[in-house]
Amino acid sequence: MTSPTHHPASSDRPANAIPTPQAPPPDILRCAYMEIVVTDLAASRAFYHDVLGLVITEEDEDAIYLRSFEEFIHHNLVLRKGPVAAVAAFSYRVRSPEDLDRAVAFFEELGCRVERRAEGFTKGIGDSVRVEDPLGFPYEFFYDVEHVERLAWRYDLYTPGALVRLDHFNQVTPDVPKAVAYVEDLGFRVTEDIRDSEGTVYAAWMRRKPTVHDTAMTGGDGPRMHHVAFATHEKHNILSICDKLGALRLSNHIERGPGRHGVSNAFYLYLRDPDGHRVEIYTQDYYTGDPDNPVVTWDVHDNQRRDWWGNPVVPSWYTEASLVLDLDGNPQPLVARTDDSEMAVTIGADGFSYTREGQEGEDEDMPSWKQGEYKLGHQL
Numbered sequence: 060m061t062s063p064t065h066h067p068a069s070s071d072r073p074a075n076a077i078p079t080p081q082a083p084p085p086d087i088l089r090c091a092y093m094e095i096v097v098t099d100l101a102a103s104r105a106f107y108h109d110v111l112g113l114v115i116t117e118e119d120e121d122a123i124y125l126r127s128f129e130e131f132i133h134h135n136l137v138l139r140k141g142p143v144a145a146v147a148a149f150s151y152r153v154r155s156p157e158d159l160d161r162a163v164a165f166f167e168e169l170g171c172r173v174e175r176r177a178e179g180f181t182k183g184i185g186d187s188v189r190v191e192d193p194l195g196f197p198y199e200f201f202y203d204v205e206h207v208e209r210l211a212w213r214y215d216l217y218t219p220g221a222l223v224r225l226d227h228f229n230q231v232t233p234d235v236p237k238a239v240a241y242v243e244d245l246g247f248r249v250t251e252d253i254r255d256s257e258g259t260v261y262a263a264w265m266r267r268k269p270t271v272h273d274t275a276m277t278g279g280d281g282p283r284m285h286h287v288a289f290a291t292h293e294k295h296n297i298l299s300i301c302d303k304l305g306a307l308r309l310s311n312h313i314e315r316g317p318g319r320h321g322v323s324n325a326f327y328l329y330l331r332d333p334d335g336h337r338v339e340i341y342t343q344d345y346y347t348g349d350p351d352n353p354v355v356t357w358d359v360h361d362n363q364r365r366d367w368w369g370n371p372v373v374p375s376w377y378t379e380a381s382l383v384l385d386l387d388g389n390p391q392p393l394v395a396r397t398d399d400s401e402m403a404v405t406i407g408a409d410g411f412s413y414t415r416e417g418q419e420g421e422d423e424d425m426p427s428w429k430q431g432e433y434k435l436g437h438q439l
Contacts, residue, residue, distance in 0.1 A: 063321070063361070065353040068249055073236040077193045077244070080168040084245045085158035085200050087151045090228055090273040092134050093287045094148040094181060094199075095336055096141035096384070102333040103138045110309065111300070111330075111338075112218040113289075116207055117182055124182055127222045127289060131209040133183025135225040136287070144334035145382040145390055146284040148180070148189060149228050149274070150199035151267075159188050162200040165245075166190040174386055179203075193241055194232050195282035195391045196383055219299035222289040226341050228274040229285035231380045233396035235260040238276040247273070250347050251322050251355040253364055253401070261359050261401040264323065269348025271323040278401060280393045283380035286329065288339035294326040297340050301328065315376050319367040322357055329376065336381050359401060377402035 097103040104123055107113045113125040116134050124134040132152070139147065153159065159175065166173050172191045179187045185203025192198045210216060211223075232238045239249060239260070247265040250272060254260050264272040277285050291297055297317050304310050314337065315329040325344040331337055357364040365372050377400070382390040 063251075063355050063357045063364070065355055067351070068354050072240045073234075075234070075237055076240040077169065077237065079244045080165050082164035082168050083161055084165050085162040086154040087158075087200070087246055087267045087273075088154055089152055089268040090149070090225060091132065091152040091201070092136060092148075092150045092181075092225065093146065093228065093284075094137040094139060094150065095284075095287075095334075095381070096143060096145045096147055096388075097138050097332070097334050097336075098140070098142065098144055099333060100138060100140045106312070106332050107136065107138065110303065110307065110312075111222060111289075112220060113222055114210060114216075122182075126207065127224050128210045128213070128217065129223045130225070131206050132204040133207055134181070135289075137181050141388070143382065143390060144336065145384045146197070146336075147384050147388070148197050148199040149230070149284075150184075150201065151273075152204070153200050153202050156186065156202045159186060159200060159202060162188045162190070166192065169193055172386055183207075189386055191385050191391075194230075194238055195385075195394075196230060197386065220291065220296045220303060220340075222340070223292055224290040226270070226288045226290040227272045228287055229277055229339075230274055230281070231277050231279040231283040231285045232281040233278065233394050234398070235263055235276050235278045239263045239265065242274070242276070248347075248352075249354050250352065251357065253322065253357045253359050255359045255399070255404070259359075259399050261399075262322075266347055269346055271325070271344040271347060278396055278398060279377070279380065280395050281380075282383050282391050283393070284336070284383055285380045286337035286339045288341045291340060291342045294342055297326060297328045297342065300340060304330075315373050318370055320365065321361070321363040321367045322355075322365065324367075335379070337379075359404060362405070374402065 108115055116124045116126050121140050123138040125136045126134050163173055175188045177186050179185050183205040184201050187201040189199045242265050250264045250266055252263040262277045264275045266272045312330045314331050317328045319326050323344045326342050328340040362369045385391055
């Protein structure tokens, strides 16, 4: 039996690392909201509010501002009507107004395009900085915010699948070590990653708040947004969402799960919204706030890394993701990943994950219908 390794954080930087600015980074508290462009505002409203139960703080003919039940800032998600479904901002809250000055200096030193608006880019958010970061992602930093009622005690409003917090983002980028080094310069720390015996890094989970991650870097053609994740209190809340989708005959929105991740240890469900944006519902990861919190590394051939029960991963989960926009609202061009693909090295042509790669004694201990590269495909 094998298990993931636990080790101190590495200080190794790739040879092609983005230079570390002399300017200090902004002090980031947490991922705070995402702004996405949707092509049908009414359909998106029905999905995020009517089905998933996110609370509408404010709306007009062009945008809807939604939040989770425990949030006190204006929104965790902005749905903005537009011609192309894409992501306009990965937004982080910083510790102080002065951290916006630090963000400007940090990204200007990197040669990035930087815009600052004292009135903010969205309703409910004040002085803000948006950048096209070195990886091509639209990042935002803000401190000033309009407070709204925190609904944590409004049990009369709760649904069985209540979404209580924004938990994390997941970004698709072609060079994961390069992305990790840059985000470490921004003050993030690695909590878990996936590698192979040759040293190829397939994904990394990185945090500012003391959970498994505020964002993750997943290897693939990018820049793209893999998913935005909202947390529930318990796994039964996720099961209730599945039951609700089934009762409404909307089970086609379920892409993957429910299940338990090996990475992060969290219970999960992946949904696709009417435009195909991926939303994860997430619960029960673990605390990572100690300064010597060990990094957990998974072998790419461990089929329990993505699903603790060893269930197959659908190919779309590896291949499809949302476009991201530049500061003018144009889709960013994609850069192809040249390192090995996680899907290619772990999934057969039928699209179903295999068990474990050639570890003596492991396959022999499994029943015949679980052996080999094709698990469910092999059964069929």
